[in-house]
Amino acid sequence: MQAIRHWSVRHAGPLERLYALVERLLKAAGPVLARIGMARLERPVAAVERGVKGLLFDCRMCGQCALSSTGMSCSMNCPKSLRNGPCGGVRQNGHCEVKPEMPCVWVEAWAGSQRMAEGAAIRHVQPAVDHRLIGRSSWLAVARGEHAKPAPGSPS
Amino acid sequence: MTQIDLLDFSRPYPRLPGHSSGGRLERVLRAGRFAVTAELNPPDSADPQDVYDRARPLSEVCDAINATDASGAHCHMSSIAICALLTRAGYAPVLQISCRDRNRIAIQGDVLGAAAMGVGNILCLTGDGVETGDHPQAKPVFDLDSMSLLQIIRTMRDDGHFLSGRKLTTRPAVFLGAAENPFAPPLDFRAIRLAKKVAAGAQFIQTQYCFDLTRFERFMDQVRDMGLHEKVFILAGVGPLASARAARWMRENVPGVHIPDDVIARLEGATNQKREGRAICIDMIQRIREIKGVAGIHVMAYRQEELVSDIIVESGVLRGRAASAHRKESV
Numbered sequence: 001m002q003a004i005r006h007w008s009v010r011h012a013g014p015l016e017r018l019y020a021l022v023e024r025l026l027k028a029a030g031p032v033l034a035r036i037g038m039a040r041l042e043r044p045v046a047a048v049e050r051g052v053k054g055l056l057f058d059c060r061m062c063g064q065c066a067l068s069s070t071g072m073s074c075s076m077n078c079p080k081s082l083r084n085g086p087c088g089g090v091r092q093n094g095h096c097e098v099k100p101e102m103p104c105v106w107v108e109a110w111a112g113s114q115r116m117a118e119g120a121a122i123r124h125v126q127p128a129v130d131h132r133l134i135g136r137s138s139w140l141a142v143a144r145g146e147h148a149k150p151a152p153g154s155p156s
Numbered sequence: 157m158t159q160i161d162l163l164d165f166s167r168p169y170p171r172l173p174g175h176s177s178g179g180r181l182e183r184v185l186r187a188g189r190f191a192v193t194a195e196l197n198p199p200d201s202a203d204p205q206d207v208y209d210r211a212r213p214l215s216e217v218c219d220a221i222n223a224t225d226a227s228g229a230h231c232h233m234s235s236i237a238i239c240a241l242l243t244r245a246g247y248a249p250v251l252q253i254s255c256r257d258r259n260r261i262a263i264q265g266d267v268l269g270a271a272a273m274g275v276g277n278i279l280c281l282t283g284d285g286v287e288t289g290d291h292p293q294a295k296p297v298f299d300l301d302s303m304s305l306l307q308i309i310r311t312m313r314d315d316g317h318f319l320s321g322r323k324l325t326t327r328p329a330v331f332l333g334a335a336e337n338p339f340a341p342p343l344d345f346r347a348i349r350l351a352k353k354v355a356a357g358a359q360f361i362q363t364q365y366c367f368d369l370t371r372f373e374r375f376m377d378q379v380r381d382m383g384l385h386e387k388v389f390i391l392a393g394v395g396p397l398a399s400a401r402a403a404r405w406m407r408e409n410v411p412g413v414h415i416p417d418d419v420i421a422r423l424e425g426a427t428n429q430k431r432e433g434r435a436i437c438i439d440m441i442q443r444i445r446e447i448k449g450v451a452g453i454h455v456m457a458y459r460q461e462e463l464v465s466d467i468i469v470e471s472g473v474l475r476g477r478a479a480s481a482h483r484k485e486s487v
Contacts, residue, residue: 110342
């Protein structure tokens with residue numbers, strides 16, 4: 001649903017605050033979740049995450065969410081799965097080289113980052129995707145304190 | 157252990173202190189000279205002579221020859237094979253690696269192989285989408301992006317291990333490059349993206365074709381404000397347009413190429429459009445050379461290679477310097 005995804009980018013600021021809250025809650029709940037068993041929780045939590053983030057961001061469940069560094073525009077919707085910025089093929093109207101009818105995910109990401117308090121995170125270099133994590137819950141990864149970090153030496 | 161007799165040419169030049177490669181391009185740039193690189197149009201052929209025939213005229217006017225990696229997602233002789241042929245004959249190539257067709261396992265192997273063959277320069281690219289090429293049915297790989305590719309090769313070179321952490325016994329001595337397109341949206345993000353590439357390991361940049369000087373100057377202003385011109389050598393992409401029709405076709409069909417209307421109008425108004433295209437290119441080179449922070453040019457003359465040496469010589473960018481991407485003497 002591109003319409004909702006564009007709404008999310010336009011509301012990147014409030015969503016960022018909501019996300020920060022969710023992150024704090026997840027970290028606080030970490031020990032409780034660990035007691036229930038992360039492995040047992042993986043499937044149901046991933047299903048909920050897929051539903052919520054799928055609706056809001058067209059999330060592709062890469063399992064290593066970087067939305068807070070990409071202006072709340074899910075970069076896995078880029079046909080080249082670019083995690084670090086737009087390719088050189090972006091059309092003059094700001095649309096995708098590969099899918100001409102779709103606005104470039106990274107043009108949206110840049111716009112979204114301008115609306116966020118921590119939007120400068122878009123400047124961090126993101127490491128290559130770990131394909132083992134695809135389909136797994138990023139939320140539980142946050143609760144475990146395993147959230148993806150930018151590569152060292154990233155410009156601030 | 158028996159030493160295998162290599163042709164002298166395939167041995168790299170000795171590396172100077174502080175240099176990443178033993179290559180000529182890095183030497184020229186670090187010496188503060190205005191560098192010239194040129195793109196070789198890869199043959200649709202299995203004949204090595206086709207590569208040499210195209211390399212020879214380019215090598216006389218440039219410091220390194222780019223071997224493209226199925227650019228525009230069109231099949232041609234592979235960049236790694238072209239580099240093998242070139243280094244074998246004493247030419248200095250820039251190996252282009254695109255993330256579209258190979259995953260991290262294949263690419264890291266190619267990096268070691270390339271360095272072993274004497275390739276001193278690698279250009280890290282994301283690559284054009286398969287949809288733009290002649291095999292739109294193909295599976296796009298994109299396991300890495302240009303940024304993570306830079307990081308991985310830098311790690312191999314500087315830390316001596318694969319992405320997996322497994323150690324290398326000899327590190328690849330390569331000068332690392334990346335591309336940038338100052339002419340594609342989001343324009344304000346382009347210099348920041350360049351900063352990311354520098355942070356990821358880019359030492360030189362070859363830009364997309366520059367036909368819009370105003371936009372390029374604005375980009376370079378931002379680059380200088382961020383101090384990036386002191387951290388990375390920027391080579392501006394240039395090339396001749398064959399005609400107004402060809403320019404329109406490129407603008408419509410080649411991803412990322414931006415040609416302003418006034419350039420097309422200038423071509424259209426000329427009696428000899430091909431000559432005018434060449435004149436526009438020389439003009440552009442001379443104006444680009446004056447921009448602070450530009451370290452050189454990268455010439456791409458698709459199907460007009462015969463013009464490259466005249467364009468470079470006439471533009472005067474070499475300032476009497478003898479450029480050569482071919483080694484006259486062995487080391």
